[in-house]
Amino acid sequence: MEKLRILFRPRTGIVLNVLCKQKTCRFRIAKSKMSSVSNPPQSLLKPMVIPQKLLMGPGPSNSSPRILSASALPMLGHLHPEFTKIMDEVKEGTRYLFQTRNNWTVCVSGTGHAAMEAAVCNLLEPGETTLSCVNGLWGERYADMARRNGAIAETINKPMGQVFNLQEIEEGLQKYRPVLLFLTHGESSGSTVQPLEGVGKLCHRYKCLLLVDSVAAAGGVPLYADDWEIDCIYTGSQKVLSAPPGASPISFSEKGKEKVLKRKTPVRSFYFDMNHLSNYWGCEENPRRYHHTGPIMSVYALREGFSRLVEDVIIIS
Amino acid sequence: MEKLRILFRPRTGIVLNVLCKQKTCRFRIAKSKMSSVSNPPQSLLKPMVIPQKLLMGPGPSNSSPRILSASALPMLGHLHPEFTKIMDEVKEGTRYLFQTRNNWTVCVSGTGHAAMEAAVCNLLEPGETTLSCVNGLWGERYADMARRNGAIAETINKPMGQVFNLQEIEEGLQKYRPVLLFLTHGESSGSTVQPLEGVGKLCHRYKCLLLVDSVAAAGGVPLYADDWEIDCIYTGSQKVLSAPPGASPISFSEKGKEKVLKRKTPVRSFYFDMNHLSNYWGCEENPRRYHHTGPIMSVYALREGFSRLVEDVIIIS
Numbered sequence A, B: 001m002e003k004l005r006i007l008f009r010p011r012t013g014i015v016l017n018v019l020c021k022q023k024t025c026r027f028r029i030a031k032s033k034m035s036s037v038s039n040p041p042q043s044l045l046k047p048m049v050i051p052q053k054l055l056m057g058p059g060p061s062n063s064s065p066r067i068l069s070a071s072a073l074p075m076l077g078h079l080h081p082e083f084t085k086i087m088d089e090v091k092e093g094t095r096y097l098f099q100t101r102n103n104w105t106v107c108v109s110g111t112g113h114a115a116m117e118a119a120v121c122n123l124l125e126p127g128e129t130t131l132s133c134v135n136g137l138w139g140e141r142y143a144d145m146a147r148r149n150g151a152i153a154e155t156i157n158k159p160m161g162q163v164f165n166l167q168e169i170e171e172g173l174q175k176y177r178p179v180l181l182f183l184t185h186g187e188s189s190g191s192t193v194q195p196l197e198g199v200g201k202l203c204h205r206y207k208c209l210l211l212v213d214s215v216a217a218a219g220g221v222p223l224y225a226d227d228w229e230i231d232c233i234y235t236g237s238q239k240v241l242s243a244p245p246g247a248s249p250i251s252f253s254e255k256g257k258e259k260v261l262k263r264k265t266p267v268r269s270f271y272f273d274m275n276h277l278s279n280y281w282g283c284e285e286n287p288r289r290y291h292h293t294g295p296i297m298s299v300y301a302l303r304e305g306f307s308r309l310v311e312d313v314i315i316i317s
Helices: A065-071 A081-098 A112-123 A137-148 A166-176 A199-205 A254-261 A274-280 A296-311 B065-071 B081-098 B112-123 B137-148 B166-176 B199-205 B254-261 B274-280 B296-311
Strands: A005-009 A014-019 A024-026 A104-108 A129-134 A152-157 A180-184 A209-213 A232-234 A248-252 B005-009 B014-019 B024-026 B104-108 B129-134 B152-157 B180-184 B209-213 B232-234 B248-252
Touching: A065 A296, A065 B065, A081 A104, A081 A248, A081 A296, A104 A112, A104 A274, A112 A137, A112 A209, A112 A232, A112 A248, A112 A254, A112 A274, A129 A137, A129 A166, A137 A152, A137 A180, A137 A209, A152 A166, A166 A180, A166 A199, A180 A199, A199 A209, A209 A254, A248 A254, A254 A274, A296 B296, B065 B296, B081 B104, B081 B248, B081 B296, B104 B112, B104 B254, B104 B274, B112 B137, B112 B209, B112 B232, B112 B248, B112 B254, B112 B274, B129 B137, B129 B166, B137 B152, B137 B180, B152 B166, B166 B180, B166 B199, B180 B199, B199 B209, B209 B254, B248 B254, B254 B274
Parallel strands: A129 A152, A129 A180, A180 A209, A209 A232, B129 B152, B129 B180, B180 B209, B209 B232
Antiparallel strands: A005 A014, A014 A024, A104 A248, A232 A248, B005 B014, B014 B024, B104 B248, B232 B248
């Protein structure tokens, strides 16, 4: 008897072709149960072509060939020891980047906004007051997120292109008595670098924690999270680190960690809950438990971004 | 005068070397302001080595060379037309995967849990009752997320390894009158495939929407979201699609979309808010606006995962 080879489209349950030795007989042996959208989109049958672009606007930077190559390394499981070793290296790179010894130093499995959201939903409880320093898009975005999370978000405002001085920040702290102050280190919409020295100490005099968005700054300008008493700082992978967006470093001071541990209400997000993330990222003595499947390739690439940061020197003359 | 080349470590403000023509003079001209954690971690100076592993456990699957190569293509901006074209192809791939015409079909910029969280925080408002069908880890996880989001999460339970029949689901709907029912299509912790035919129709009789987690199933078994009246379905990129984790397809029916649009309270998460994501993913007639920086490489890879799905035939005999 002649051997048949049957080609089967697995998702749909449809047998497409029965191949005899000499010829292909094209018929279906199972009636399609599929709705009228069953046809495969033709655009997906064409190859994907990505042009080379020089990226110097908002959004990601160009990634170096070394980082791109790292994104194409073989997949590992999210709890394989070879992968958790890379997570440890990314953690060390993050500590170096932020100049901190913070125990709670991890990556959020998402892009920069995800890290902002992680900061908000871990550090704020419903009804608490937070103060956002608004001199561009990011202060507004933070206030929006904080309100969605049930907090009262007050603002102090300056025109785009200007930064806040210590006196203006102190007036805000006196007026609103927030539990958390938000500052944008590199305000990309106004092209400013916010001076951070002295702000943490000032906040702590008012029993307020300091949260810093350094997505567009970290790695590009001096940054000393411990010396500057920053309680939570995050960045993206896709700016100075030149890695693809997808895993976002974040670090909490001891005061920041304590605020999360003493919450009366659960963190509103499971995905961003630092009680779990700190375990998955090996910040605690307990063995790592499954929390979620981390973005494996994004972590590889970010590791190479940190590796370049550590090696990096720039010729300035 | 002899020209000098000065090597500068940008983040720290330290000048490392001044290179004359004949020799390297190693000295610092700026005193380090850095704290005691200033030294770069030595582990990041070593090359990263990733072994080949056969992945058949929980977590990601192996990615094909074609998908890995796509992860290493040049970076594009998150609103470049070349990138939004790829987003459109991923959207079409998602519609094909789920067999749906749903307008609100997008990817969440995170791994599978992020898509679950997006479903929860868009479809549930505080105080609403949801019913989770628990026959393993995922039903429990969903109930946890729903409670964190302020909803009342009831459960019906079966031992791991068993699935729910229509009668059991109807008893749950009658008892709890939920606004949203959660079912796990492929319950990886119990190795079951939940039959879904008839569940949507049943839910709609009780004015309840149907939410399906198909992270471990979509693409591997027949799935007809429109015919089965599923109101929200999501999956991960890292299972049957064999792409890296990092971007997670999700789709809302017209009823699901209407529920989100008629919310009395804002979606608790800015990052996962479908009002914004549907615009960023070009589901609406308005021009796309910046919402967040999408995970560019994860979307490239997912596009190739869909491309393979569209081409895929399996020889079964």
